[in-house]
Amino acid sequence: MTSPHSPKQNHLLATLSEEEYNHLLPDLDLIPMPLGWAVYESGGHLNYLYFPTTSLVSLLYVMESGASAEIAITGNDGLVGISLFMGGDSTPSRAVVQSAGNGYRLKASVLKTEFALGGQLQHLALRYTQALITQMAQTAVCNRHHALEQQLCRWLLLSLDRLPGNELLMTQELIANMLGVRREGVTEAAGKLQADGLIHYSRGRITVLDRPKLERRVCECYAVVKKEYDRLLPSTTLI
Amino acid sequence: MTSPHSPKQNHLLATLSEEEYNHLLPDLDLIPMPLGWAVYESGGHLNYLYFPTTSLVSLLYVMESGASAEIAITGNDGLVGISLFMGGDSTPSRAVVQSAGNGYRLKASVLKTEFALGGQLQHLALRYTQALITQMAQTAVCNRHHALEQQLCRWLLLSLDRLPGNELLMTQELIANMLGVRREGVTEAAGKLQADGLIHYSRGRITVLDRPKLERRVCECYAVVKKEYDRLLPSTTLI
DNA sequence: GCCGTTCTGTGCGGTATCACACATAAGGCG
DNA sequence: CGCCTTATGTGTGATACCGCACAGAACGGC
Numbered sequence: 001m002t003s004p005h006s007p008k009q010n011h012l013l014a015t016l017s018e019e020e021y022n023h024l025l026p027d028l029d030l031i032p033m034p035l036g037w038a039v040y041e042s043g044g045h046l047n048y049l050y051f052p053t054t055s056l057v058s059l060l061y062v063m064e065s066g067a068s069a070e071i072a073i074t075g076n077d078g079l080v081g082i083s084l085f086m087g088g089d090s091t092p093s094r095a096v097v098q099s100a101g102n103g104y105r106l107k108a109s110v111l112k113t114e115f116a117l118g119g120q121l122q123h124l125a126l127r128y129t130q131a132l133i134t135q136m137a138q139t140a141v142c143n144r145h146h147a148l149e150q151q152l153c154r155w156l157l158l159s160l161d162r163l164p165g166n167e168l169l170m171t172q173e174l175i176a177n178m179l180g181v182r183r184e185g186v187t188e189a190a191g192k193l194q195a196d197g198l199i200h201y202s203r204g205r206i207t208v209l210d211r212p213k214l215e216r217r218v219c220e221c222y223a224v225v226k227k228e229y230d231r232l233l234p235s236t237t238l239i
Numbered sequence: 240m241t242s243p244h245s246p247k248q249n250h251l252l253a254t255l256s257e258e259e260y261n262h263l264l265p266d267l268d269l270i271p272m273p274l275g276w277a278v279y280e281s282g283g284h285l286n287y288l289y290f291p292t293t294s295l296v297s298l299l300y301v302m303e304s305g306a307s308a309e310i311a312i313t314g315n316d317g318l319v320g321i322s323l324f325m326g327g328d329s330t331p332s333r334a335v336v337q338s339a340g341n342g343y344r345l346k347a348s349v350l351k352t353e354f355a356l357g358g359q360l361q362h363l364a365l366r367y368t369q370a371l372i373t374q375m376a377q378t379a380v381c382n383r384h385h386a387l388e389q390q391l392c393r394w395l396l397l398s399l400d401r402l403p404g405n406e407l408l409m410t411q412e413l414i415a416n417m418l419g420v421r422r423e424g425v426t427e428a429a430g431k432l433q434a435d436g437l438i439h440y441s442r443g444r445i446t447v448l449d450r451p452k453l454e455r456r457v458c459e460c461y462a463v464v465k466k467e468y469d470r471l472l473p474s475t476t477l478i
Numbered sequence: 479g480c481c482g483t484t485c486t487g488t489g490c491g492g493t494a495t496c497a498c499a500c501a502t503a504a505g506g507c508g
Numbered sequence: 509c510g511c512c513t514t515a516t517g518t519g520t521g522a523t524a525c526c527g528c529a530c531a532g533a534a535c536g537g538c
Contacts, residue, residue, distance in 0.1 A: 061380045063380065063384060063459065082372075085365070088471050091372075118357060130330070137311075140310055140375060141300045141419070143379055145304075231327070232327050
């Protein structure tokens with residue numbers, strides 16, 4: 001069976017009333033979002049707002065030294081390109097597809113007129129942005145205070161929540177880039193999790209075997225973020 | 240000479256057109272913002288939006304362990320209480336006055352009607368929020384990759400930019416809480432900066448003696464944030 | 479089935495920061 | 509002035525993570 005594509009695979013779009021949804025529908029274009037694609041670059045101009053459905057997009061900052069760190073992650077729970085409606089049109093960060101899949105895009109001009117009307121789309125976009133802010137804040141806190149292993153757990157759970165299934169296609173090298181740590185550190189932490197039967201991984205494929213255990217091992221940051229997403233975007237219940 | 244209080248000491252308010260400013264003026268109440276006052280608590284409901292003029296407000300998150308970390312800082316450049324117009328009405332973080340002074344407050348109900356009109360206030364509030372997001376993102380990155388001394392420089396500059404004068408009333412203990420590090424670490428880093436003649440401090444009073452040198456010693460994060468504030472809020476030129 | 483590439487495992491010395499324990503110093507106030 | 513509180517300075521050992529170097533293992537194409 002082939003899964004039929006629908007904008008409603010994106011929870012934000014699925015939350016719109018039928019009326020607003022149908023109004024937007026003609027302007028939503030299905031697009032593939034391939035691994036590694038930079039949805040936008042630091043300081044770059046955006047022409048579209050993106051609604052991921054089966055893909056995962058990381059917001060990250062790349063330093064002068066080349067080191068990087070993830071600021072937040074988005075999938076079927078949200079949208080990519082908040083600067084379009086926040087008014088800046090660009091940001092110092094990059095957005096990169098971390099897990100290939102699909103999404104829908106909306107022309108910036110359409111979005112802007114729609115947003116200015118002050119309807120549900122505006123309302124949802126702003127609430128989503130607040131949830132995103134919480135994620136970023138918690139990332140800052142987590143970077144400061146928590147051990148690598150806990151951060152890895154948080155990252156796994158946040159990513160999994162935004163994808164169908166319980167599997168992630170991601171090398172430890174890539175995860176290290178996201179967390180802003182050494183690859184060896186991820187190897188060690190992931191090794192422990194695997195030894196304890198929480199996950200299984202092999203050459204870029206990570207499977208979560210025991211999610212409850214993972215949730216007991218993660219730091220408080222995950223729950224704070226999850227709770228805030230649930231509160232702000234109620235029907236955006238993650239998969 | 241006594242400095243006359245005016246809402247225009249807040250750069251956001253000063254950027255409004257005379258028309259919108261005068262429209263808002265009757266609803267702006269001058270209030271003192273004493274040191275340590277929690278403008279809002281984690282999860283707490285907000286009744287007012289605050290525009291600091293001579294005070295400094297930290298957005299911070301306090302962990303279960305009691306450890307804390309600053310997420311962002313606001314002063315005469317912005318406003319406190321974005322969740323009011325973002326739609327969430329509360330956030331998991333706290334906002335605490337770090338440097339006593341004054342500010343103006345606006346009733347939540349007034350703000351909400353004003354915001355819904357889609358005028359300059361909405362426009363400015365959203366652009367400010369985007370700048371704030373940049374600050375939070377950069378805090379996350381800085382926490383991950385930069386040494387304590389550089390973070391201290393960043394913190395000093397960001398704070399100073401949001402206050403009149405070149406002096407900060409702040410103990411090393413408090414700074415440590417903000418940065419989420421030990422007090423001893425701050426003592427050591429600040430000691431070096433003082434030995435090199437960049438700053439002078441004594442019992443909770445820090446004076447910046449050589450700002451150019453400080454700017455050469457800070458990590459890139461400061462410039463990224465400053466540039467983004469200048470870009471998004473042009474006439475909000477900091478003191 | 480072989481071989482190159484990619485991914486993961488491991489060991490080593492270095493360093494920043496940690497937690498804890500005190501020592502010193504600088505005001506505030508009687 | 510003398511005393512108490514608060515702020516800052518310093519030392520010691522522990523630890524988490526770093527950078528680097530290289531070994532082993534799994535897959536993919538020929």
